[in-house]
Amino acid sequence: MDFDSDKTVTANAVKALQDYILKHDLKIGDSLPTEAEFCKLFSVSRGMIREALQYFRTLGIIESRPRKGMTIKNFLPTNPFGPYLPFCRHDEDRAAICEMRIIIDLGMTHLLTKNVIEKDIIELSNTAQAMGKAELAELCNLDLEFHRQLLSIADNKFLNCMEPFIIDYFETTNNPDKQYYQNPDKYRVSEKSKHLAIIAAIKNHNEELVRKLLKNHYSIT
Numbered sequence: 001m002d003f004d005s006d007k008t009v010t011a012n013a014v015k016a017l018q019d020y021i022l023k024h025d026l027k028i029g030d031s032l033p034t035e036a037e038f039c040k041l042f043s044v045s046r047g048m049i050r051e052a053l054q055y056f057r058t059l060g061i062i063e064s065r066p067r068k069g070m071t072i073k074n075f076l077p078t079n080p081f082g083p084y085l086p087f088c089r090h091d092e093d094r095a096a097i098c099e100m101r102i103i104i105d106l107g108m109t110h111l112l113t114k115n116v117i118e119k120d121i122i123e124l125s126n127t128a129q130a131m132g133k134a135e136l137a138e139l140c141n142l143d144l145e146f147h148r149q150l151l152s153i154a155d156n157k158f159l160n161c162m163e164p165f166i167i168d169y170f171e172t173t174n175n176p177d178k179q180y181y182q183n184p185d186k187y188r189v190s191e192k193s194k195h196l197a198i199i200a201a202i203k204n205h206n207e208e209l210v211r212k213l214l215k216n217h218y219s220i221t
Helices: 009-023 035-042 046-059 091-107 109-115 118-131 136-154 157-161 178-182 184-203 207-217
Strands: 062-065 069-072
Touching: 009 035, 009 046, 035 046, 046 062, 091 109, 091 136, 091 207, 109 136, 109 207, 118 136, 118 184, 136 157, 136 184, 184 207
Parallel strands: none
Antiparallel strands: 062 069
8 A cells, every 4th residue: 555644544544445446446336355355455454444444434435234245335425415414503504505506406407408308397297286285384395396306307416416405404494484374375376386487498498598487486686
């Protein structure tokens, strides 16, 4: 193992494991050597190898199973911000996450108009139609489902990793909307209409209009 004196022994072991995976072009499901084999290969103690392997287990890159040993599990995080979200409790945190959600929604309009198929339009329409008769809690969930469906249509594996961050986060932070309680029927009709308009623009592959309607949805001037 090439040892970098500016790094700890564990950090060097982590780098060596990363280089091993890349050098051998390992794919998801491929097996890794045992701890003992890595110790011999890198000339480090088993304790250092275990710490390095735990780093990749924490990231979800490798997993260990009885009688199967260590294998590659994934190369993309399923919830990269998961450990941090419980600490995002303040208004400025929520505002920043809302901004990120808007940026992503507006930025993927090209993918929406490019990738959408009839099945997607039907699923989106069913969600929007259900908004017309939903109670507040269900309406909030339907809105989240609508944006989850948009992410699915965009079909970008890195964007998909952001789903818990930009969508699921709002399941626990949504507050009752005053407009709903002031005039529930009007509010439901308005939300249904807004979402159906977005769907129509996506179906017609009108990227500029999709962006405009999404901005209106988020009340961006």
